[in-house]
Amino acid sequence: MADSTSQPPRKLAPPRFIPPALSETAYPALKTGSGFVSRNVTVRAWGGDEKLSDTQRVQASGLAGCISGTTGGLMRGPRNILPGAFVFTLGGILGQLGLNKYLRHQAQQPAPGPQEPLTERILSSKWSPFSRLSDEKYIEIMEEKILRAEADIALIDDRISDLRLKIQERDQRASTDINK
Numbered sequence: 001m002a003d004s005t006s007q008p009p010r011k012l013a014p015p016r017f018i019p020p021a022l023s024e025t026a027y028p029a030l031k032t033g034s035g036f037v038s039r040n041v042t043v044r045a046w047g048g049d050e051k052l053s054d055t056q057r058v059q060a061s062g063l064a065g066c067i068s069g070t071t072g073g074l075m076r077g078p079r080n081i082l083p084g085a086f087v088f089t090l091g092g093i094l095g096q097l098g099l100n101k102y103l104r105h106q107a108q109q110p111a112p113g114p115q116e117p118l119t120e121r122i123l124s125s126k127w128s129p130f131s132r133l134s135d136e137k138y139i140e141i142m143e144e145k146i147l148r149a150e151a152d153i154a155l156i157d158d159r160i161s162d163l164r165l166k167i168q169e170r171d172q173r174a175s176t177d178i179n180k
Contacts, residue, residue, distance in 0.1 A: 030075065035068030035088070054100045058093055065092025 042060040043049050052060070069088025073081035116124075123132045133141070 031068050031072040031088075034071040035064045035092070038067040039064035039092075057100065058096045061092040061096035062089050063092075065089040068092075 065088040069084035073084030
């Protein structure tokens, strides 16, 4: 008969290959690194990126995705190996197909002529709050500012002279009031 104080055996969690403290940095690094390394090794083994056809590039990216997904699946447990390999293979293939299409489209476009510098494009944009000024326009703006400043100074001088007159009048009234 079983002892009433005995407890049922505990189920242990499956062993992990990487300690949990490292998982946030190690998982992405291993998955990404394994994908890049495997793609580079495959491309070099097949003669270099310049010699590969679009189909071979898709195959190399699919293989790299498979290795990367398998690596990620191994770290998460045996049940995740096949789904990880499938999803990452599909991602590698679709990504390379999209890149191939983009590169073909870019190759069909005529080569752009010399482009003006970024600062020129920003300054000439209608949305930019800044604009390029010629020397003459800058001198004209500065002369207008000097003229406004001189007008303000003249108004202040008039105000000062008015205040001085009022002070003199007040002083004269005060002196006449004292004499009375």
